[in-house]
Amino acid sequence: MKLQEFTSSKHNFEECMKCTVCTAYCPVLQANPLYPGPKQAGPDGERLRLKDPYFFNKALKYCLNCKRCEVACPSGVAVADLIQAARIRYDHTPPKLRDRMLASTDFMGSLARPFAPLVNFGTGLGISKTLLDATLKIDHRRSFPKYSGRSFEGWLKRHRKEQAAFPEQVAYYHGCYVNYNYPQLGKDLVKVLNALGIGVQLLEKEKCCGIALITNGMSATAKKHADHNVAQLRQAVMDKGLKVVTTSSTCTLTLRDEYPNLLGVDNADVRESILMATRLICEKLEQGAQLKFKADYHKKIAYHVPCHLERLGWGVFSERLLRGIPGVEFYLLDSACCGISGTYGFKKENYETSQAIGEALFSQIRALSPDVVACDCETCKWQIEMSTGFQVMNPISILAEALE
């Protein structure tokens, strides 16, 4: 008699009406015929997997987890969650060294930061790219994000006193990218929030949100991160009564939704207090707060809503902020996935798919030829910059730049 560990599904797959809208919206399916598509991989596959895990299909690894199927679903089925949960449950292939490295963003970041100039020089060399491609199957056409010599955490700690002086306080979950690669975004956020009379503090000790661990088959480690982070968030939200703001859409989605839905980590008491900074700023402006902008600011901005922000339904806040800057010529790009999906596009086997998916977005950007592309996701930024040559800025950085 087999022990039945997996006889129940936590997800609402039976609400699927088979309308197949998710399949029509799936960016992967159009670029990679090996992928069964969200309906097949999600609600349809779940019934077979519940019969016998033998029916699990390894091609589910081609899912980007962009969640566009969930946005499209008229029945509210957690299609992408079903697919990711199935991978967590049934795919026990040990992650490759490459996947471990790509997934361990904070570990790699803390290793690289002290030697940032050397690391940046090294990873930028053609020979290193060729080597990484040949040994680890990280595509040679990709560029690694540059590491910063000084961490954002270090910077904010040095400004702790002046931040504490503001009458209103928020906690900032900055994520790995801001800390190790691009502290300027964090500084920009501090500038904007300070202009609204809000001081910024760190969580006592945040860890990587863990999304890359989840998608690279290391959900056990991801759960440890989640447990740690939720405890940290509780301290800020429950003990100190703070809101927690973020500047990365994927970290936000992970903290709010992937923790309970994929990792089984209960965050109900803190979930509603985790916000994209753009949403908090919009709320402040609605309540009457004012920002003073430069008089001579001019910029043609094309805004790309990252997939995970679209899933949150919060693209509207960034749009409202950017439109509100005097002198901004604003264009909203048609909804399309850029194709990178975090570590997905870095893998050699996914490179072609990744670029094919992104083409719909890239061609819009080329046609518009904006001064800058705005986007709330760092991995979209790398992808768009690499693929189009146009500069990409987080809406928060654009706000900061336009402030007087």
Next chain:
Amino acid sequence: MKPNEFDVIIIGGGITGAGTQRDCAMRGLRTLLIERSDIATGATGRNHGLLHSGARYAVNDSESAEECIRENMILRRIAAHCIDETDGLFITLPEDDLGYQQTFVDACRKAGISAEIIDPDLARRLEPSVNPSLIGAVKVPDGSVDPFRLCAANMLDAKLRGGQVRLQTEVTGFIKEGDTVVGVHTRSRLTGEEADYYAPVTVNACGIWGQHMAEMAGVKVNMFPAKGALLIFAHRVNNVVINRCRKPSNADILVPGDTVCIIGTTSTRIPFEECDNVAVTPDEVDLLITEGAKLAPSLSETRILRAYAGVRPLVSADDDPSGRNISRGIVCLDHEVRDGLKGFITITGGKLMTYRLMAEIATDLVCKKLGVDKACETAETPLPGSEEKSYEAVAQKIWEAPTTAQKAAASRMGTRAARIRTGNKRDDALICECEEVSVGEINAAIDRLEVSTLTDLRRRTRVGMGTCQGEFCACRAAGLLAKAHGCVERERRDLEDFLQERWKGNFPIGWGDTLREAEYTQWVYKHVLGL
């Protein structure tokens, strides 16, 4: 011998008829099977699909229990691809008498059924969907069996051994010479064509309809129709059969079958005239849900796919017209001995579980009448498709890296999955997305398994049995059938009938997601496809 002459004619394409044809064919007889509709349309396809261990009958009917466990072990050997060896639990709930458990276990052991009392906590781990408040559990060798697949495999084996099959063909009368039945008049329900067939022996294997067939031959068999209603849930809530450890009662068996699970059953005497058109009542639905949720509480939140009902072919064991002496056992009537009518045998009663034994008994009698001396081999010879023990082994042998659809095909067809055309876009395209049935698999069924309608195709491939209930697969499969039969108009009518038949099963449980899906299906077919 003329082409319309046979050694034996079997009337009825249920599991008993198909099994009898196979057995007769294996003993070297020239066989003809006649069925007025499709295989497995009566009680064969309208039950739980439970591979009884016999435990359910152990206390009250030790003979049936012993038959069940013997046949259970035989079917595991000969019908591997039709069977899921899930095991079963008999659970005692707080409102049940725990004292019954020992009586039950003793009776099981006496009948040769392994019955092991296990800790309720272990039961909860073996089957997490089980009612957690259980206070006792016994593990028995129950399983599930796909009756359509089993019936088709028997028919196919008979065909491979030279047997002939006429489906959608009605017996309109018997040809007699004096006091001997020598043949049958028939009419095709598809073409209206009439034909006569001759054989020295005719076997009446019509289940509940056997009463009518016997009447037509001029003898009397009293059947006692008892309706049983069941519900199909949209996915497998349990992977182990769950029974109540108490005196057999309503809705106390939950069977996992392929991608779904089935709760049943009820038992209501109905007039014979209603046998052709049994409907599930709201009271029965209520009872099934209420009692079912006691076995597995999550059933109350699980989508229900369909409701259906079957009629048990219960028969008076002797010729007792009062019906007081009803048996669930096998009844084989030699009408020569009983009524002085030569060349006519009725095989009835029994259960899906004991079909092989019924076939053996009937075939022994046929052989005796024909003077053929050949032993029965159906207990040892695997059915076509069942040569491998597991679908994993089947799939691994045929394909290097099987896709989900190929794995699913292996689970449905067994070793015969090797005959599916695959490896190109056209054949690998999915017709049924819920159950992962490919064009290749549909065409393999059309080629070999006597398919004339979409409903026939459903019984052989599970197309349309999934969550969408034909919403997407029906029109695609209709396209393939139209091509195979060369007639679009006939297929258009068939498609309408199929959708109507699907709705018939949705209607009694037409609420929530099932209703949404049905409405959506209607919208697609009526307003988009203009049906």
